[in-house]
Amino acid sequence: MKKNKFVKIIASSFLLLSSITTGYADDISKGLEIAKEADKRDTGFVDSTAKMKMILKNKQNQTNTREVKVKTLEVIGDGDKGLSIFNTPKDIKGTASLTYSHALKPDEQWLYLPALKRVKRISSKNKSGPFMGSEFAYEDISSQEVDKYTYKYIKDDVLDGINCFVVERYPAYKHSGYTRQIAWINQQEYRPEKIVFYDRKNTLLKTLTYTDYQQYLNKFWRADAMHMVNHQTGKSTTLSWKDYKFKTGLTDKDFNRNSLKRAK
Amino acid sequence: MNINLNSPAPSGISLYALTALTLMLVSFQSLAEWSGDISFQNRYFLHDPLAQNPEQHNNYLSISSEIEYYNNFDSDDKSVTFTPFVRFDQYDKERSHGDIRELFYEQVYDGWELRLGISKVYWGVTESQHLVDVINQTDNVENTDGEDKLGQPMIKASFEKDWGVVDLFILAYFRERTFQDIEGRPRAFPVVDSNQANYESSDEEQHIDYALRWFQYFGDLELGLGYFNGTSREALFTPGNRNGQTVLTPYYPQMQQASLDAQLTTEEWLWKLEAIVRDWQNIDINTAQLIDESFFALTGGFEYTFVGVYESDADLGLVMEYLYDDRGIEATAIFQNDIMLGLRLAMNDADSSEALLGVIYDLDNQERLISLEASKRFAENWTGTLEVRGFNKIDRLSRLKGIEDDDFIQIDIAYYF
Numbered sequence: 001m002k003k004n005k006f007v008k009i010i011a012s013s014f015l016l017l018s019s020i021t022t023g024y025a026d027d028i029s030k031g032l033e034i035a036k037e038a039d040k041r042d043t044g045f046v047d048s049t050a051k052m053k054m055i056l057k058n059k060q061n062q063t064n065t066r067e068v069k070v071k072t073l074e075v076i077g078d079g080d081k082g083l084s085i086f087n088t089p090k091d092i093k094g095t096a097s098l099t100y101s102h103a104l105k106p107d108e109q110w111l112y113l114p115a116l117k118r119v120k121r122i123s124s125k126n127k128s129g130p131f132m133g134s135e136f137a138y139e140d141i142s143s144q145e146v147d148k149y150t151y152k153y154i155k156d157d158v159l160d161g162i163n164c165f166v167v168e169r170y171p172a173y174k175h176s177g178y179t180r181q182i183a184w185i186n187q188q189e190y191r192p193e194k195i196v197f198y199d200r201k202n203t204l205l206k207t208l209t210y211t212d213y214q215q216y217l218n219k220f221w222r223a224d225a226m227h228m229v230n231h232q233t234g235k236s237t238t239l240s241w242k243d244y245k246f247k248t249g250l251t252d253k254d255f256n257r258n259s260l261k262r263a264k
Numbered sequence: 265m266n267i268n269l270n271s272p273a274p275s276g277i278s279l280y281a282l283t284a285l286t287l288m289l290v291s292f293q294s295l296a297e298w299s300g301d302i303s304f305q306n307r308y309f310l311h312d313p314l315a316q317n318p319e320q321h322n323n324y325l326s327i328s329s330e331i332e333y334y335n336n337f338d339s340d341d342k343s344v345t346f347t348p349f350v351r352f353d354q355y356d357k358e359r360s361h362g363d364i365r366e367l368f369y370e371q372v373y374d375g376w377e378l379r380l381g382i383s384k385v386y387w388g389v390t391e392s393q394h395l396v397d398v399i400n401q402t403d404n405v406e407n408t409d410g411e412d413k414l415g416q417p418m419i420k421a422s423f424e425k426d427w428g429v430v431d432l433f434i435l436a437y438f439r440e441r442t443f444q445d446i447e448g449r450p451r452a453f454p455v456v457d458s459n460q461a462n463y464e465s466s467d468e469e470q471h472i473d474y475a476l477r478w479f480q481y482f483g484d485l486e487l488g489l490g491y492f493n494g495t496s497r498e499a500l501f502t503p504g505n506r507n508g509q510t511v512l513t514p515y516y517p518q519m520q521q522a523s524l525d526a527q528l529t530t531e532e533w534l535w536k537l538e539a540i541v542r543d544w545q546n547i548d549i550n551t552a553q554l555i556d557e558s559f560f561a562l563t564g565g566f567e568y569t570f571v572g573v574y575e576s577d578a579d580l581g582l583v584m585e586y587l588y589d590d591r592g593i594e595a596t597a598i599f600q601n602d603i604m605l606g607l608r609l610a611m612n613d614a615d616s617s618e619a620l621l622g623v624i625y626d627l628d629n630q631e632r633l634i635s636l637e638a639s640k641r642f643a644e645n646w647t648g649t650l651e652v653r654g655f656n657k658i659d660r661l662s663r664l665k666g667i668e669d670d671d672f673i674q675i676d677i678a679y680y681f
Contacts, residue, residue, distance in 0.1 A: 090680030
């Protein structure tokens, strides 16, 4: 205990020192403010459904596709609830996953295997692992909560003619596959335009680009296409989204283990 | 219902009924979803059959298909599901069979749901055996792992409450376990004659069974309690006679079974437990008479996962389970004091390549059952599955006596649509 306290004092004096010399604390609070504003602007969608098509491309340009139906229930003050139902590849048709995401404690996750009619609680530790063999990790596509990262504002930048805040963020989740991410946040709409990911060794790993944003209910922005390139393997994955619907009347009862079993 | 494609009149009628029903469902397919697979299987045995089984072969080809029809109405709250299955086996006339895996209507109300018809239900958490999974009969001719199930006619009501989910079942018809024909392999010796099945209940297969299940989760802990009252899915065997040949005839006693299943999920660890207490009749080893018996059995263990081994995307899981039955050598179950060790590899690649290697080791007589299952996807619509089963050091007094030379390698190539 004594040692911890000592470390804290050292750490806080270091923070104090650096804030005096570089404005570090200001950058941290500005980074957090941007994240909070982005979160605020995406609050109130209540629920959504959409169809997602994943196109996996390897170095030889061979492609694999997956079609997934995604249902989301907004949970105010905690992570959202999500249900993903696989339509293709055909051999896993009907497989579905239910996730209760949380900001700080680990997500709760269940998988439904239709061949055995079995619901399996699965460990959420593999958040850094690939989602369905794609270049997206589970942590990339799970609900983005403010508390999942700490932040630091870096600079303003112009990306393809769009004024952006450049914010560095550090995963709070100890098993994250990343040391840091650099996000370009649209200054007008507070939506991400690009995110660059650095792996556990702090080496450039992936770049995610958001394109074809659409606005729903005059408020919520969703990108029709999300393109992830892995710089280390040369592989890439494109997510194309369609049929977005909001406030469809979904409730908690659509996100429990019984609904997981009958999800189609 | 089970349709034996080789027995005479009644099955023919069932097959027509099945076809008629299929056509009826096709007729309003505008709302419907069809999917399914056709699978080609080759099972190759490494050794010649035992001298006691001259009818058996060294290589078996078969083809199977399962099709699912699904249709919903009123924004997903009402649905119909129909899943017929059929297999044709080169030699085994009992393995050539059809079954309606599912044919049910389901309606979702506020806080509860009702399912009427033929359906499949899974209870449990462990990998090596499935003690608490008692609703559906095992389609024993399909595979040696007992994971293929026959469709069970039922009325199921499921209530979702804050204190857990309660499922109530009325199981309105008994499905007999399927057994291999004389040319089938691996199989019991002597061959089982399903046509001579006997029951404790005078209602025979018409006996109505009841079951009840509660399950809930408390953070990282999942807990299930189950109760079943009705005809045992597990068969006992008595010697019989068919055309002058000795056969085994199945006997299905009544049973009451209470069960518990639990899983604790922490970051890398999954801790699992299944336990049952059963009251039923068994055949006394010494007197060959039916006696009342109660026993306790459990399966418990863990799965530990190394995530992203050697900085790859692959996950490697280590599975260990202990299998116990308090009847010891008199147990009707194969596993009474056994350890299962398993390795699960998931590549997490685009082809979903994965493998599970397992060994179940009998601590009393050193028998070893070895199992390997590996699968991957080819192109978009094809998968290949390799299965290897080995039966090693089978004891001469063991219930597995007779399959010691039945080690096989099986390849399934399946097309999905």
